[in-house]
Amino acid sequence: MKKKDFNVSVDCVIYGYDLKRLNIIVLKRVLRSRDTNEILIDDLKLPGNQIYHDEDFDEGAARIVKDLTGLNSIELHQFKAFGSPARISGEKDLLWFRHIKHPHTRVFTIAYYSLLKPYQTRLALERKEHARWYPIYEVGNMAYDHKQIVQESLEALRLKIKLQPNLIFQLLPAKFTMSQLMGLYEELYQIALDRRNFYKKINSLKYIVRLDEKQENVAHKPGILYMFSNDLFDQYWNKRNIISS
Amino acid sequence: MKKKDFNVSVDCVIYGYDLKRLNIIVLKRVLRSRDTNEILIDDLKLPGNQIYHDEDFDEGAARIVKDLTGLNSIELHQFKAFGSPARISGEKDLLWFRHIKHPHTRVFTIAYYSLLKPYQTRLALERKEHARWYPIYEVGNMAYDHKQIVQESLEALRLKIKLQPNLIFQLLPAKFTMSQLMGLYEELYQIALDRRNFYKKINSLKYIVRLDEKQENVAHKPGILYMFSNDLFDQYWNKRNIISS
DNA sequence: TGTTGATGTGTAACTGTTACACTAAACATT
DNA sequence: AATGTTTAGTGTAACAGTTACACATCAACA
Numbered sequence: 001m002k003k004k005d006f007n008v009s010v011d012c013v014i015y016g017y018d019l020k021r022l023n024i025i026v027l028k029r030v031l032r033s034r035d036t037n038e039i040l041i042d043d044l045k046l047p048g049n050q051i052y053h054d055e056d057f058d059e060g061a062a063r064i065v066k067d068l069t070g071l072n073s074i075e076l077h078q079f080k081a082f083g084s085p086a087r088i089s090g091e092k093d094l095l096w097f098r099h100i101k102h103p104h105t106r107v108f109t110i111a112y113y114s115l116l117k118p119y120q121t122r123l124a125l126e127r128k129e130h131a132r133w134y135p136i137y138e139v140g141n142m143a144y145d146h147k148q149i150v151q152e153s154l155e156a157l158r159l160k161i162k163l164q165p166n167l168i169f170q171l172l173p174a175k176f177t178m179s180q181l182m183g184l185y186e187e188l189y190q191i192a193l194d195r196r197n198f199y200k201k202i203n204s205l206k207y208i209v210r211l212d213e214k215q216e217n218v219a220h221k222p223g224i225l226y227m228f229s230n231d232l233f234d235q236y237w238n239k240r241n242i243i244s245s
Numbered sequence: 246m247k248k249k250d251f252n253v254s255v256d257c258v259i260y261g262y263d264l265k266r267l268n269i270i271v272l273k274r275v276l277r278s279r280d281t282n283e284i285l286i287d288d289l290k291l292p293g294n295q296i297y298h299d300e301d302f303d304e305g306a307a308r309i310v311k312d313l314t315g316l317n318s319i320e321l322h323q324f325k326a327f328g329s330p331a332r333i334s335g336e337k338d339l340l341w342f343r344h345i346k347h348p349h350t351r352v353f354t355i356a357y358y359s360l361l362k363p364y365q366t367r368l369a370l371e372r373k374e375h376a377r378w379y380p381i382y383e384v385g386n387m388a389y390d391h392k393q394i395v396q397e398s399l400e401a402l403r404l405k406i407k408l409q410p411n412l413i414f415q416l417l418p419a420k421f422t423m424s425q426l427m428g429l430y431e432e433l434y435q436i437a438l439d440r441r442n443f444y445k446k447i448n449s450l451k452y453i454v455r456l457d458e459k460q461e462n463v464a465h466k467p468g469i470l471y472m473f474s475n476d477l478f479d480q481y482w483n484k485r486n487i488i489s490s
Numbered sequence: 491t492g493t494t495g496a497t498g499t500g501t502a503a504c505t506g507t508t509a510c511a512c513t514a515a516a517c518a519t520t
Numbered sequence: 521a522a523t524g525t526t527t528a529g530t531g532t533a534a535c536a537g538t539t540a541c542a543c544a545t546c547a548a549c550a
Contacts, residue, residue, distance in 0.1 A: 008251065008328070008353060053351075054330045081326040081355045083253070085299045106298075108253060108353070110326045159408070165488055179497075185488065196499070197539065201488055204537085214547095220496040221546035424528070441530070442508065449506085459515095465527040466515035 006106035010060040011048030011146070012076075013111070013153035014068070015136075016118030017171040019180055022136050022187045023118060024150065025068060027129035029143050031096060040099075041092045044134065045143035046150070048109060061112040068131055069121045075170065076114045079156035080149075083108040087145040096143070107144075113153040115170040137190075158189060166207075166237070169228035177215055177223030178202060207232035251351035255305040256293030256391070257321075258356070258398035259313070260381075261363030262416040264425055267381050267432045268363060269395065270313060272374035274388050276341060285344075286337045290388035291395070292376065293354060306357040313376055314366045320415065321359045324401035325394075328353040332390040341388070352389075358398040360415040382435075403434060411452075411482070414473035422460055422468030423447060452477035 014025040024046075031041035047068050051060035061076045085106055088097070123131045136154065141147060161168050169176075171184060182198045185191075202208055207229050215222035259270040269291075276286035292313050296305035306321045330351055333342070342349040368376045381399065386392060406413050414421075416429060427443045430436075447453055452474050460467035 006253070008253070051328075056329045057326060078325065080323065081302060083296075083355070084301045110328070162488075163404070177497085194540075195497085196541080199498075200500095201538085215497095217548085218496080219548045220494075221498080221548095223497060422528085439509075440528085441510080444529075445531095446507085460528095462517090463527080464517045465525075466517095466529080468528055 006108060007050050009048050009050045009107060009109045010057055010064060011046045011082075011109045011111050011149060012061055012064045013046060013113040013150055014065060015113060015115045015157065015171065016121065016133055017184055017187070018118050018133070019183070022171075022184075023133040024136050024139070025123065025131055026134045026139070026142070027131050029096065029129070031099060034099075041096060043092065043141060043143055044139065044146070046146045047131065051110075057110045057112075061110075061114075065114060068124050069116065070124065071116065071121065074114050074116055075167075076112045077156070077160065078110060078112050080152055081108060081110050082145060082149060084145070090144070093144050109149075111149050111153065113157055115157075115167060117171065117173065119173075161188065166228065166230065166233045172228075175211060175213065175225040175227050177225060179223055181226070202226075206236045251353060252295050254293050254295045254352060254354045255302055255309060256291045256354045256356050256394060257306055257309045258291060258358040258395055259310060260358060260360045260402065260416065261366065261378055262429050262432070263363050263378070264428070267416075267429075268378040269381050269384070270368065270376055271379045271384070271387070272376050274341065274374070276344060286341060288337065288386060288388055289379065289384065289391070291391045302355045302357075306355075306359075310359060313369050314361065315369065316361065316366065319359050319361055320412075321357045322401070322405065323355060323357050325397055326353060326355050327390060327394060329390070335389070338389050354394075356394050356398065358402055360402075360412060362416065362418065364418075406433065411473065411475065411478045417473075420456060420458065420470040420472050422470060424468055426471070447471075451481045 012025075016023045016025070026044040027047055029041055029043050029045045030039065032038065033040055047064050049060065049064055051057065055063070057078060058076060061078070062072075062074070065074050065076070066072060083106075088094070088107055118133055123133075136150065139147065139150060142150065168181075168184060168188070172180060178195075178199055181202065182193055182195065185198075186193055203210075208226050209229055209232070211225045211227060213225040215225065257270075261268045261270070271289040272292055274286055274288050274290045275284065277283065278285055292309050294305065294309055296302065300308075302323060303321060306323070307317075307319070310319050310321070311317060328351075333339070333349065333352055339349060363378055368378075381395065384392065384395060387395065413426075413429060413433070417425060423440075423444055426447065427438055427440065430443075431438055448455075453471050454474055454477070456470045456472060458470040460470065
């Protein structure tokens, strides 16, 4: 790359599960005409920022999560760098760059995802960009190539959780029922699971411990509560077979 | 990032299996003192380059492989971006930048790995950097953070092949014996496998077909030759279980 | 007290994994 | 021609995990 007409940024796909649907945090991108006040752009983008001069990618991503949610020490997973020269070439994107920001430059972005509990999170709504949770399977077009970034983050997350199932509990409350865990698997992988087999499977995992408590105030038979133990996970988790069938 | 004092490059970890050891392509980095001709630096680095102004990461990586091996249409796998401000801070690295190249700037790199057959590959040795195959488990210190990049590429590759075992055949000749395939698994994962169980497992995979041929000119019982069928793989390959044990 | 709606549970067939030891084939050596 | 060397090829039994499948239970509410 000869001329330095480009920027490097970090974008985050932040996941949350509200016990019904899988959501991500999106920001609003709105542009009004200065003259007519007509809305020229009104769509969604991912939280992201250019990284600072002496900042690591991981630090940049942590800063974005912190600014947005106030949460420190959230686990971040870098999954891919996006840098196609064409990634900012849509009509709206060019318009946005022309009216609001710097002249259009090539923008590389290092994409991250992270997992958190939406009901324990207050979004920093004071920002002009109006952050909100959005059901991931309902996101339509987004700014730039952010739709693609979301899609690839989902694939990366699904894969990651197959390999490190402990991560899924970052999306759940500390105490959860079997149905809630199963519902999350069904939502994340968009499949239907058999309840009896699921119970059997989970019961065989030593690191998910059954508590002596039940759900309260539900209008049906209350579920038994379980919790995930990180210590037991570390103790029991072993690598799987090398050659997959 | 406020000042644009940085560059973006692509580095490639190119794997080859010579039926004995797993190798990667490395380049020599040599610096001699202008006055005394004393060797100041003599170590190894990964093939890599800054990307062109209008070039995709994938294109940049393809260009590196092409320049080095003459091979087109090699599959490339982006696995991580490295961009820590400290990644170029070793004594030798700073020396190298000072004497030979630009003033030291922050360098981001998008790292790729790819798989090829070393015995079908002629390295472009005319380059001053003297490319060569190097057994991966014997690489010592490398320039910059390249040792770490190699290590992480290996982990990414091991994972990838667990999930997409078809890729492993890119490292083998079109016709191979069971022992060769098993040897590659043993080398890649640094484990010992049981031959009978391995044979049973492989025979159960419909996409690995037994040919009516044997090894020739070997000083022992010749092995039966097998080949991998991409078509059959696509037909039979299914996703595995969601919740890993 | 009955209705509603989600929870909790067992078995049998099947599939894949593990551990384990001897014979066969080709070439090399004498 | 006989022998040695080296690697290839093969089966079984115990075990572990996966699948498919139907009915009784409990809490809230009307």
